[in-house]
Amino acid sequence: MNPLNLFRRSTRPSPPPQAHMTWASRSISKTVTRTGVFLKKQLWIWPIIAVVILSVIGFGVRHAIETTIKANVSSGLQSLVTLETEMLKKWFAVQESTAESLANDAQVRQTVYEILQPGTVPGAAVDVAPTRDLHSKLATELAAAMAAHDYVGYIVANKAKHIVSSSHAALIGEQNIPEYETFLDRALDGDTIVSPPFPSVVMLKSGDGRNRMGVPTMYACSPIRDASFQIIGVLGLQIRPEREFTQILQLGQVGTSGETYAFNSEGLMISNSRFDEELILLGLLPDREHSQSMLELMVRDPGVDMTVGERPEVRRSQLPMTKNAAEAIAGNSGLDVDGYRDYRGVSVIGAWTWLPKYGIGLTTEVEASQAFRPLVILQRTFLLIYTLLILSAIAIFVFMVVVARLQRQARAAVIEAQQLGQYTLEGKLGEGGMGVVYKGRHSMMRRPTAIKLLHADKIDENSIKHFEREVQITCQLNHFNTIAIYDYGRTPEGVFYYAMEYLDGIDLQELVRKYGPQPERRVIHILLQICNSLFEAHSKGLVHRDIKPANVMLNRRGCEPDVVKVLDFGLVKAIEPQTHHTMLGGGGGLAGTPLYMSPEAIQAPMSVDARTDIYAVGAVAYFLLTGEPVFAAAGLTELCQKHIDEAPVPPSKRGNTNVSSDLEDAILSCLEKSRAKRPQTARDLAQLLLRCNEAKRWTIEDGDRWWGRHERGSGGSSRSDDAADSPAAVEATLDLTQLSSENEDKDKDES
Incomplete structure (x- = not known):
C-alpha cells in the first residue's frame, strides 16, 4: 500500500462521537428490523422459541417445586423419625419403669434375697434344689405384672452374672452368656435398661408356633438392691419385640414404600422390614415360612439396584453399610433428600438418629421415586409439551416448505x-x-x-x-x-x-x-x-x-x-x-x-x-x-x-x-x-x-x-x-468483504 496514503489516513480527523452513535443506532435498528422480519416470516421458529422459553420457565419451576418438595419431605421425614424416636423412648421408659418397680418390690426383693442366701458365695455354682420353692414363689410374685405388661419370661442374675432364677429352667446356673453380657453389665452398674433385640439362647415359640432357638427377644433389666441400697443382682423381664417394639416402628410406614426400622451397632436390622416378601425373592432372606428380616438382614449397600435384577459382585458381609446406618452408628443424626441406596440398592431419601443409651439406630426412608412423584409428573408434562411444540415446529416447517414449493411451481406455471x-x-x-x-x-x-x-x-x-x-x-x-x-x-x-x-x-x-x-x-x-x-x-x-x-x-x-x-x-x-x-x-x-x-x-x-x-x-x-x-x-x-x-x-x-x-x-x-x-x-x-x-x-x-x-x-x-453483462464487467456481487470495513468511517472530502 502507498505509504503516503497511509499517512493521509492517519492524519485525517476522527469522526465525531455522534457519527459513531448514529452508526451504532442504525446498526441496532437494522438488526431488530431483520430479526422481526425473520420471525414474522419463519413461523416454524415460534414453537422452538416456545420450547426455549418453556425450558427456562420449566427449569425455574422445576427448581422451585423441587426445593419446596425437598423442604416438605425433609420436614416430614425429620418429624416422622422424631415422632418414632419419642414413641420408642416412651415405650422404653414404660418397660424400664415396670422393671424398676418389680425389682424394688418388697416381696420380690425378699424372695431374691432368700434365693441368694443359702450358703453360696458370689461366683460359686448355684444349687437349685434347696431353692425350688423360692423359684416358684418368685414366679408367682412376678406373674401378675408380667401378664399385665405382656412379658414372656424373666431372669435373676447375681453380681457374678450367674442366672440364679429364671422362667426358663435351662438358664438357671448359666454364667456369662455372651448375649446377656452388655445389658447385665449396665444393670449391675446401676442403670435400668432395655436391651436391643437379640437371638434367644433358649427354646422359644416362633411365629409359626414352634419352639426354636434364636427367636428374637429382648430384656428390660433393673438392678436389685439390698437394705443398704447395694446392688446384689439383676432382674430381667423378657419381651417379645414383634409385639410392641416392631409395631411401634411399623407406624412409620409412609405411602407404598416408606418405612421406619431399627438396627444395632453392627448394622443388623433389629425390626422387621415391610419388604420381607420381596427380600425373599431377592435372596436376602431364607425362603422359608415366616421368614423375617429381624436379626437376619444386614443393612448394607449392594451398590446396584437389586430390584431390577442386578446383583453385587461380593458377599454381603463385605459390602459397606448404607449411608444412614454408617452415619447413625457413628453417632450422627442426619437427613438426606438427594438420594442414597438402601439395603436393596433402591434410591431412597431418609432421616436417621442414634439412641446411645440403647445402642439402637432408627431411620425412616421413602423411595425417591415416590417422594418426588409430583416432580416426575411435572417433568413428564413439560416433556410432553416440548415434544408437541417440536412436532408443531416440524409440521409448520414442512408445511411452509410444501407451500413454498407449490408457490414456486405456481409462479413457474404462470410464466410458462x-x-x-x-x-x-x-x-x-x-x-x-x-x-x-x-x-x-x-x-x-x-x-x-x-x-x-x-x-x-x-x-x-x-x-x-x-x-x-x-x-x-x-x-x-x-x-x-x-x-x-x-x-x-x-x-x-x-x-x-x-x-x-x-x-x-x-x-x-x-x-x-x-x-x-x-x-x-x-x-x-x-x-x-x-x-x-x-x-x-x-x-x-x-x-x-x-x-x-x-x-x-x-x-x-x-x-x-x-x-x-x-x-x-x-x-x-x-x-x-x-x-x-x-x-x-x-x-x-x-x-x-x-x-x-x-x-x-x-x-x-x-x-x-x-x-x-x-x-x-x-x-x-x-x-x-x-x-x-x-x-x-x-x-x-x-x-x-x-x-x-x-x-x-x-x-x-x-x-x-x-x-x-x-x-x-x-x-x-x-x-x-x-x-x-x-x-x-x-x-x-x-x-x-x-x-x-x-x-x-x-x-x-x-x-x-x-x-x-x-x-x-x-x-x-x-x-x-x-x-x-459482458465478461469485461466485474460485478458488484463479488465478495468485497476483503476491503477493510474501517474505510466506511472516512470523512467526506472538503468541498
Missing part, C-alpha cells in the same frame, strides 16, 4: 403459460441473479413492453423490498433519457413484476465490444444525455451508484438516433437528510461495479453523493474513448486499491486514442480522487462537455448513417443489471 396479468410474454431478453426480463405486450394497448420478473425461487422479504424500491425510485424520474416504468404488480400466484418501456437498442458495453472505441463527438453526445438523466435524479436527492456501460442503452426512438436511456436504479441511495439511511441493495456495504466505482464508494459507502456518479460517468467516457477501463488489475483488492491511490493514465496516452485536451481534461476531472476537485453536479459536467471543440458535432445524419450501416443492436431489450 406466457401470461402475466394484462401482459403476454413473447420471449426472454435477459436473465441475472435476481430477475428475468421478458419482451411482452399489453393485451389492450398492444404496446411492446419489457417486463422484469423476480426469479420464482428467489422471492423473499429482501428481494421483494429491493424490487419494489427499484420501481418506486425509477417512477419518480421523468426525464426522457431515463427508462420509463409503465406498471407494477403481483399475480395471485405471487409473481412480482414491473413493466417498462421496451428499448430496441444496444448498451454501451456491447457497443464498444462489437464496434470498438467511439469517436469523440459521439462520446460527448452520449455523455450529455447521461448527465441530463443523472441531474434529474440528483435533484431529487438520489444517487444511482451503478453507472457503467452496461447500464446505459443507445437506441433509435422514433426518428431520433442515438437516444440514451439510463437503466437500473436498483442500487439507488437517497441522500436527503430525512431519508439518509435509506439504501437499496446493501445497507451500509459496498454497492456498484468495481471497474467504475469511486474511491469513496469503496472506502466509505455510506458517504456517497452525486459526485460519486460523476466519477462513474468519467470512467464510462474513458471506456468509450479507449475501449478499456480506467484501471486493470489481477484481482478485486488490487483494482479497488488502484481506484483509491493510483492516478489514471490520460486517455490520449492509451493506444492510438486521439482525444482533444478539453475533453481529456473534463474526463480526468471526473476521475479526481477528491470529490471537491470533480464537477460538483451533472449539469456542471455537461457545461464542461459543451465547451469542448467536438461538442454538438455529432448530428442526426451521423447517427442515421451509423444505424443504417450497423445492425440494430444485440437483440433489443430493456434490461437492468440483472440481465447478463
